[in-house]
Amino acid sequence: MESHGKVIDRLRTAFRSRVTVPLEFRLSQLRSLLSLMEENEAQILEALHKDLAKPKFEAVLSEIEMVVNDICYAIDNLKYWVQPDYVGKNLATKLDDCFVHREPLGVVLIIGAWNYPLQLVLLPLVGAIAAGNCAVLKPSEISQATEALLAELIPKYLSQECFSVVCGGAEATARLLENRFDHIFYTGSQAVARSVLQAAAVHLTPVTLELGGKCPCLLYGQLDIPAAAKRLAWAKYFNAGQSCVAPDYVLCSRQVRDVLLPALQQALHHFYGPQPQRSVDMGRIVTERHWSRLMDLLGRSGGRVAIGGESSREERYIAPTVVVDVQESDALMQEEIFGPILPILTIESLEEGIELINRREKPLALYVFSDESKAVSTVLEKTSSGGFCSNDGIVHMTLPGLPFGGVGASGMGSYHGRWSFETFSHRRGCMLRGWGLEKINVLRYPPYRDGSLSWLRWATTTKKKGWSSCSVM
Amino acid sequence: MKMHHSNQVVARARKAFLTGRSKALSYRLSQLKGLRRLITEKQRDIADALRKDLHKSENATQLYEMIGLEGEIDLAVSHLSEWAAPRPVEQSLLTVADEVYIQPEPLGVVLIIGAWNYPWAVTVQPLIGAIAAGNAAVIKPSEVSSHTSKVMEELLPLYLDKELFPVVTGGVVQTQELLKQRFDHIFYTGNSTVGKVVMEAAARHLTPVTLELGGKSPCYIDKDCDLSVACRRITWGKYVNCGQTCIAPDYILCEPSIQDKVVKEIRKCIKEFYTDDPKTCPDYSRIVSLRHFRRIVALMEGSSVAIGGETDEAQCYIAPTVLTEVTSESKVMQEEIFGPLLPIIPISGTDEAIEFINKREKPLALYVFSSSDKMIKRMIADTSSGALLANDCLVHYTLSDLPFGGVGSSGMGHYHGRYTFDQLSHLRSCLIKKLRMERVNQVRYPPHTAQKLRWARLFLLKRFSSIECPKNTFILFLKIRSIY
Numbered sequence: 006m007e008s009h010g011k012v013i014d015r016l017r018t019a020f021r022s023r024v025t026v027p028l029e030f031r032l033s034q035l036r037s038l039l040s041l042m043e044e045n046e047a048q049i050l051e052a053l054h055k056d057l058a059k060p061k062f063e064a065v066l067s068e069i070e071m072v073v074n075d076i077c078y079a080i081d082n083l084k085y086w087v088q089p090d091y092v093g094k095n096l097a098t099k100l101d102d103c104f105v106h107r108e109p110l111g112v113v114l115i116i117g118a119w120n121y122p123l124q125l126v127l128l129p130l131v132g133a134i135a136a137g138n139c140a141v142l143k144p145s146e147i148s149q150a151t152e153a154l155l156a157e158l159i160p161k162y163l164s165q166e167c168f169s170v171v172c173g174g175a176e177a178t179a180r181l182l183e184n185r186f187d188h189i190f191y192t193g194s195q196a197v198a199r200s201v202l203q204a205a206a207v208h209l210t211p212v213t214l215e216l217g218g219k220c221p222c223l224l225y226g227q228l229d230i231p232a233a234a235k236r237l238a239w240a241k242y243f244n245a246g247q248s249c250v251a252p253d254y255v256l257c258s259r260q261v262r263d264v265l266l267p268a269l270q271q272a273l274h275h276f277y278g279p280q281p282q283r284s285v286d287m288g289r290i291v292t293e294r295h296w297s298r299l300m301d302l303l304g305r306s307g308g309r310v311a312i313g314g315e316s317s318r319e320e321r322y323i324a325p326t327v328v329v330d331v332q333e334s335d336a337l338m339q340e341e342i343f344g345p346i347l348p349i350l351t352i353e354s355l356e357e358g359i360e361l362i363n364r365r366e367k368p369l370a371l372y373v374f375s376d377e378s379k380a381v382s383t384v385l386e387k388t389s390s391g392g393f394c395s396n397d398g399i400v401h402m403t404l405p406g407l408p409f410g411g412v413g414a415s416g417m418g419s420y421h422g423r424w425s426f427e428t429f430s431h432r433r434g435c436m437l438r439g440w441g442l443e444k445i446n447v448l449r450y451p452p453y454r455d456g457s458l459s460w461l462r463w464a465t466t467t468k469k470k471g472w473s474s475c476s477v478m
Numbered sequence: 479m480k481m482h483h484s485n486q487v488v489a490r491a492r493k494a495f496l497t498g499r500s501k502a503l504s505y506r507l508s509q510l511k512g513l514r515r516l517i518t519e520k521q522r523d524i525a526d527a528l529r530k531d532l533h534k535s536e537n538a539t540q541l542y543e544m545i546g547l548e549g550e551i552d553l554a555v556s557h558l559s560e561w562a563a564p565r566p567v568e569q570s571l572l573t574v575a576d577e578v579y580i581q582p583e584p585l586g587v588v589l590i591i592g593a594w595n596y597p598w599a600v601t602v603q604p605l606i607g608a609i610a611a612g613n614a615a616v617i618k619p620s621e622v623s624s625h626t627s628k629v630m631e632e633l634l635p636l637y638l639d640k641e642l643f644p645v646v647t648g649g650v651v652q653t654q655e656l657l658k659q660r661f662d663h664i665f666y667t668g669n670s671t672v673g674k675v676v677m678e679a680a681a682r683h684l685t686p687v688t689l690e691l692g693g694k695s696p697c698y699i700d701k702d703c704d705l706s707v708a709c710r711r712i713t714w715g716k717y718v719n720c721g722q723t724c725i726a727p728d729y730i731l732c733e734p735s736i737q738d739k740v741v742k743e744i745r746k747c748i749k750e751f752y753t754d755d756p757k758t759c760p761d762y763s764r765i766v767s768l769r770h771f772r773r774i775v776a777l778m779e780g781s782s783v784a785i786g787g788e789t790d791e792a793q794c795y796i797a798p799t800v801l802t803e804v805t806s807e808s809k810v811m812q813e814e815i816f817g818p819l820l821p822i823i824p825i826s827g828t829d830e831a832i833e834f835i836n837k838r839e840k841p842l843a844l845y846v847f848s849s850s851d852k853m854i855k856r857m858i859a860d861t862s863s864g865a866l867l868a869n870d871c872l873v874h875y876t877l878s879d880l881p882f883g884g885v886g887s888s889g890m891g892h893y894h895g896r897y898t899f900d901q902l903s904h905l906r907s908c909l910i911k912k913l914r915m916e917r918v919n920q921v922r923y924p925p926h927t928a929q930k931l932r933w934a935r936l937f938l939l940k941r942f943s944s945i946e947c948p949k950n951t952f953i954l955f956l957k958i959r960s961i962y
Binding site: 021023026060061062065066070092093103105106108110111187195198199202203205206207209211214216228229232233235236239275276277278284285286287374376378381385387389390391392393394395396397400401404405406407408409412413414416417418419431432433434435436437438439440443446449450451452453454455457458461 | 498535537538540541545567568569578580581583585586662670673674677678680681682684686689691703704707710711714750751752759761762836849851854858859860862863864865866867868869870873874877879880881882885886887889890891892904905906907908909910911912913914916919922923924925926930931934935
C-alpha cells in the first residue's frame with residue numbers, strides 16, 4: 006500500500022510533466038469517467054443501496070444523472086472555458102494584449118461525504134480534470150460500499166499516474182492533510198472543516214468548503230398549500246432527509262400549519278403509501294450511530310409528533326416525521342437535523358420569521374413558499390444564505406449555471422458546471438506589451454515632473470461608457 | 479498610544495452593518511464619493527506622511543498610489559449598479575418559466591490588514607471594493623508606515639461613516655487582538671509568514687480570506703530583444719519605491735553573452751533616473767526601517783557588486799545595486815529581496831530559465847522580455863504565477879480588468895476593479911419559482927416507476943447538448959407543451 010506521500014509525489018511528477026494540460030487529455034479523461042458511469046450503473050446502484058438503502062430513482066437522479074450531466078456539460082463547454090478572456094484596456098495599454106489565462110493549480114485533494122457519496126466526490130473531480138489538475142480522492146469511509154467501488158473503478162478508467170483514491174477514516178484523513186496540496190475541496194461538517202482549514206493554512210493552500218447548517222423553510226401569506234406540501238415533503242424526505250440542502254425546519258403561522266399538516270400527510274401517503282417502512286422509495290439512515298443521534302433528538306424534543314415517529318433500529322429506519330409545538334430552544338433546533346424529522350415552528354409575522362432566521366448562522370439554502378412575490382423578495386433581501394429557492398426545494402442545485410456553495414458557517418467557495426472548473430483553476434492576468442511607444446513610457450520615468458502626471462492620469466483611466474476611443478499617438 | 483478595544487470596535491461595526499444602511503446603493507455611492515474627496519482634498523497631508531515614512535516624493539505618491547485609487551473609485555462609482563445587479567444564468571428545461579439568477583450580497587464585516595510599502599494603495603483599494611459590495615470594514619493600516627497610519631486614523635472618520643469603517647491602529651498585539659474576533663472576510667496584504675497566521679486565525683471562525691503575499695518575481699531577458707528598452711523598463715520597475723514593491727522584478731535570468739550589456743544599460747538608466755548621486759535625488763526613496771535596511775544589506779554577502787552597493791545606515795539608504803556572480807544558493811536568492819538589489823543569474827537559455835523558475839515557489843509576477851511571441855506563449859504555458867507581464871514591469875497592476883493576486887505561496891484570491899467587488903460579496907444563487915404547473919413535478923415524486931424515471935432523466939436535469947439528435951428535441955418540445 007503506497008504511503009500518502011508517495012502517492013502525492015507521483016501525482017506531482019505527473020503534473021510537472023504537463024500531461025494533464027492539453028485539452029485532449031482532459032477530454033479523454035472526462036469521457037472515460039462518463040464510461041465509468043455508464044458501464045457500471047448496476048454496481049453503483051447496488052453500492053448506494055448497501056450504504057443508504059437509496060431508492061433506485063433517487064440514486065439515478067441525484068447521483069448518476071447529476072454526475073453524467075455535469076461530465077457532458079464539461080465536455081461540451083471545455084473548449085470555451087479554456088479560452089483566454091480578453092479584457093478592456095486603458096489608453097496606455099491600448100496596443101497590448103491583455104487577457105486572463107486559466108491554468109491548473111497542480112495536485113488537488115477532494116474529500117467526499119457519505120450522504121451522496123458518489124456525487125460529492127465525482128462532481129468536484131469533473132472540475133479538477135477539466136481544469137487540468139491531478140487529484141487525490143478521499144471518499145467517505147462511512148459509505149463503505151461506495152468507497153470500495155470508487156477505489157476499484159477509478160484506477161480502471163482514469164490515468165493512474167494522475168488520479169488516485171485514498172481510503173481510510175479520520176486518522177488517515179488527518180495524515181493526508183499534513184501533505185501539501187494546491188487546493189483542498191472538502192464536503193462535510195463544520196467541526197472537521199475547521200481542522201481542514203487549519204491544515205491548509207500551514208501550506209497556504211486555498212480551500213473550498215461545502216458545509217451545512219439548518220436550512221429554514223418559510224411558508225407565508227397566500228399560497229397553494231397542497232402544492233407546497235408536496236414539494237416540501239419531496240425535498241425533506243429525499244434520501245431520508247440526509248441532504249445538506251434539505252429544508253431543516255418550517256416557519257409558518259398557526260393557520261397555515263393547520264392546513265399544512267393534513268396536506269403533508271396526504272403527500273406522504275401518496276409518496277410512500279400507508280406504511281413508508283415497506284415502500285422501496287423510502288431511504289434509510291446511514292449508520293446506527295446517526296440513527297441513535299436522530300432518535301435521541303426526537304426523544305429530547307419538547308414538541309409533539311404530529312405525523313410519523315415510528316422507527317426500527319435493525320433497519321436504521323425512521324418514518325417521515327413531523328413535529329409541532331417546537332420552540333427555538335428545542336433540541337431539534339440546536340443542530341442540523343440531517344434526517345427525516347421536520348419541526349414546525351409557528352410565527353406571528355414575516356418579520357418574526359426573518360428575525361429568527363437572522364439570529365442563526367447563514368444556512369446553505371433558504372426556502373420560501375408563497376404566492377406573494379413581495380413576501381419572497383422581502384425574505385431574499387433581508388436574509389443571506391448560500392442559495393435561495395422559492396416555492397420548491399433542492400432543485401436550485403441541479404442547475405449547472407448556478408454556483409453551488411455556502412456563505413459564513415455554511416461554507417466558502419462554490420462549484421457545479423463551469424464553477425467547478427473555475428474553482429480548480431488559477432486566473433492568471435497576462436499583459437503582453439510591445440516594444441514601441443517608449444515615448445509614452447517616458448512620462449512615468451524619473452525625474453518625476455508635475456506635467457507628466459495629468460497625462461498619465463488621462464492615459465491610465467479605463468475607458469468609460471460612451472467614451473469614444475482614440476489612440477494616444 | 480490609544481488602546482483600542484477590538485471587540486468593541488468590531489461589535490459596533492457589526493451592529494451598524496445589521497441596521498442595513500450600508501446596503502443601499504445610494505449609501506455606498508456616497509461613501510465612495512467621500513473617499514474620493516478625501517484623496518483630492520488631503521493630498522498634502524497624505525504626501526507629507528509618505529515622505530516621512532518612505533522618503534517618497536509628492537509626484538511619486540501621486541503616480542504610484544493616488545492615481546490608481548482615484549481610478550478605482552471612479553470605476554466603482556460608474557459601474558456599481560451594474561456590479562450589484564442580479565446576474566442571469568442559463569436555465570434547464572424544467573426551469574424555463576422561472577427566474578434564475580445570481581444575486582451579489584454583502585458579506586458583513588470585513589477586516590482589511592494593510593501593508594507599509596504602498597500603504598494607501600493596498601489598504602484603501604480593498605476598502606473601495608468592501609464599500610462597493612455593501613459591507614462594513616475594519617481597517618488596520620500597517621504600523622511600519624506609522625505616519626500614514628496616523629493620517630488614515632485621523633482622516634478616514636472625517637469622510638466615511640465612523641461606525642461602519644473604523645480604523646484600528648497599533649502593532650502586532652492589536653492585530654492579534656483583532657484576529658481573535660469574528661469577521662466575514664479577512665483581506666491581508668503582506669508576507670507569507672504572517673499570511674499563515676492570518677489564515678490559521680480565520681480557520682477558527684471558518685472565515686474566508688484573501689491573501690496578497692509576495693515571493694521572488696523572476697525577470698527573464700531573452701537574448702533576442704531590444705535590450706536598451708528592456709533594461710529601461712526593468713530599471714524603472716526595480717528601483718521604484720527602492721525595490722519595496724511586491725511585484726518588483728526580484729532577479730534577472732539571462733544568458734551570459736548578454737550579461738555585460740544588461741549591466742551597462744541598467745547603469746545608464748540608473749544615472750538617467752536618479753542622477754550620479756541617487757542619495758541626493760528627491761525621486762529616490764529609502765528603506766522603510768532599520769530592521770529592513772540591515773536585512774537587505776546582509777543579502778549582498780557572497781555576491782559581487784556590479785553597480786552601486788553604497789549604503790548609509792543613518793538614512794536607511796541603499797544605492798540602486800546590481801549583483802553578479804549569483805547562484806541559486808546565494809544569500810540574495812533565499813528570500814524575497816524587497817529592496818534595491820538586482821541579482822543577475824546566468825542561464826543557458828529558455829529551457830533552463832523555465833526549469834529554474836519552476837523549481838521555486840509560484841511568484842506573484844513573472845516578467846519576460848522577448849521579441850518572440852512564440853517564446854512568450856511558451857512561458858505562459860510552461861510556468862505559473864499570479865500574473866505574467868511581457869516586455870515591461872509592474873504596469874499590469876494598473877489595469878482594473880485584470881485580476882490581481884497570487885497563486886500557491888504568493889497568495890490566494892484576487893482583486894482590482896470588479897474583482898474586488900466580487901471577492902468581498904457573496905454571490906447567492908437564486909431560483910424563483912411559482913407554485914403553479916405542479917403537473918410537471920409529478921415525474922419526480924414517489925412512487926417511482928420506470929416511466930417516470932425516463933421522464934425525470936430527460937426533464938429535470940438534462941440540458942440538450944449539440945450531440946443530441948434534433949428529432950428528440952422536437953418530440954420533447956411537443957410533450958412539454960402537452961403537459962402545460
